[in-house]
Amino acid sequence: MNILLEQGWSEIDSKLIKNYVLSDFTHAIKFINLIAEDAEKVDHHPDIKLYKYKNVRVTLTTHSKRRITEKDISLAKQIDKIFDSIN
Numbered sequence: 209m210n211i212l213l214e215q216g217w218s219e220i221d222s223k224l225i226k227n228y229v230l231s232d233f234t235h236a237i238k239f240i241n242l243i244a245e246d247a248e249k250v251d252h253h254p255d256i257k258l259y260k261y262k263n264v265r266v267t268l269t270t271h272s273k274r275r276i277t278e279k280d281i282s283l284a285k286q287i288d289k290i291f292d293s294i295n
Contacts, residue, residue: 212284223269224276224284228291233261235294240264242290252279254287 213219217226230236240256243266247253255267266287268280 212281215288217284219276222275223267224280225265225267226284226287228264228266230262230264230295236262236264239291239294242294243287246286246290247283250279250283252283254283 212224217224219225228239230239236258240258243254243256252270257265257267259265266284268284269275270277270279
């Protein structure tokens with residue numbers, strides 16, 4: 209978990225939260241769609257917010273456990289990889 213915090217993730221109210229800034233609207237939407245594809249594969253779905261046309265906020269938590277679990281940590285790492293691949 210510490211490595212996620214070092215990579216810009218925050219732990220707030222039992223949730224992992226990170227903001228990403230993409231180069232433009234098209235890249236932001238592509239990023240969101242790639243997150244959705246991976247989230248669907250692992251059946252673990254983050255909250256995703258697009259704001260100011262190129263900013264994306266991702267929030268992860270395991271709702272059934274009311275806390276951050278290994279599923280959240282694993283998906284957070286995958287989301288960072290997705291961002292690195294398109295940025």
